[in-house]
Amino acid sequence: MTLQIGIIGTGWFSKVHADILTRMEGVRVASVCGTTLEKAEAMASVYDATGYDKLEHMLDGVRLDAIYICVPPMSHGPIEEELIKRRIPFFVEKPLSNEMDIPLRIMEQVQQSSLLTSVGYHFRYQDAAQVMKQAMQEQNVGMALGRWMGGMPGVSWWRRQEGSGGQFVEQTTHIVDLLRFCAGEVTEVYAMAAQRSMHEKHEHVTVADVANVTLKLESGAIASIANTCLLPDGEGGAGLQFYTDTGVWDWTPERLLLPSAASHSMAGLEVPAGHDPYVRENEAFIHALRTGDRSLILSDYADACRTQEITTAAQASVESGLPVQLKFSRRLAR
Template identity: 30%
Template structure:
């Protein structure tokens, strides 16, 4: 299948590399308002360069478009792509508001195109193993969970572009860095019921938050703590998810949530547990997440199936982040409801 990329900033290179590794995929076009940013793709992959997305979408050879623009531009571009009957790989977050999200999902559905959201952490080896343990109920009834992202993003990171750290186009640490872990928490724990959160902008000169902490109660009754920051000195400190169950404890940790720091399961013997730990040590990243996202989208197109990470998955993660923002702003407990369609941080 022939791929195009709209938005040629940093994350676009991950998409290009993923496409290059898939035998049935080819990067044939790129689009950006700044011509210089496309030179890498034209020289490395022979992609045709466009400065106008509407002109690019007239290319009948294109099958799939990867949208890698600032988050605040996702909705109008995704609608353009869907109307042009191209399938969509959309970087996280799906959008900045639930209203925009519903427009994206409706555009994909009404134009019969596949939509997948880039939440690649689902495909890390430890995450895949943990999901299987949960699906097999080997942890038993879940008591609670911790979800931590304590990273460093210096002021120079936010100064790279005027949209970074803004509420309209980027959001803060929850929307940008921690939304991957929010997605995993939902994947592991199920539907949330209510949220209480506090946030602050402590060290970075940005509009949005650089540190956040909150608590979730899930429909199951389980609780979770969520903490996220970009203020840690001098580099990324921890990205981890810990799940505490009646028959097991699992912690995926390290600076990038790659390894089992704790794996104790009542119904697995020492040999079985060591096999799982070593499997993760031998291949912590697994197939790169962007590659898996694109491979599974291709499979879903060829077999007319839902992608592994759907637009609804992206909406659920966004809804939870926006609930955190609403709670912090109103200093109150916020109930999660699928009917809440206008919640926004803006």
């Protein structure tokens, strides 16, 4: 039986997922929902799908086996609640929202319904990330340093705090999630952020363009994650380094460098990122749809809520000037 998939959103990530899905045997992108009918029909025409400008019309118009939600942070909530009500499994791109209240409400409903979900933290699906996760279980991690450095995206909603939630919530969440994936849960967050230049160069910028966040892990290790969006195009980069008693494990989206003293077959060498993680996360979700086996999904909605709590706690710390204790994440981890 061919799986019928709907996509909400017409941006870049919607097309990434649609392209992958159309290459899968027995999977069809059947419908696309956008903010305007023109946008929806333009994207839908590429995949021989039907375009809609209202979610209810799409859900009433065709039987769908699952939905991909690829919308800006401030647009979450009503979409997920409608899908839960209709018991339609969904894959949602990060972040879950621009704040924490909506994800908590959605998570409770997901858990009550046992609905199949997956969240787009794609770095987890890299070969390099898998090697690093396994290695960190055997290392005495002292500290970690993470970064997400680049320029400011051009879309207007990203530049508004109430739209994106800020860079740490919208982009750097990937580094926070990888830290959790490899080294365990975070218990405390303290953050500082500032507007240095982008609010003077562009109109309606309310997000900070530099930030540094200190995190305490349940293991006792500490981490520092910095981000900026004030760099010229093409400059910067992302990464995560773990400092251990065997040396530095240095990850970037392209590879993992292992320290020479590591007790690992690849010690002193480079592990490439490996197979396309976007393909792998889609394969895991589609496999779960077909079989009911969720074991290949590396981030479901409840797990992603823990990452969301950390990123929104960082903003709360910026606003209060005080450290924030994380109780929710620790409760979920048990």
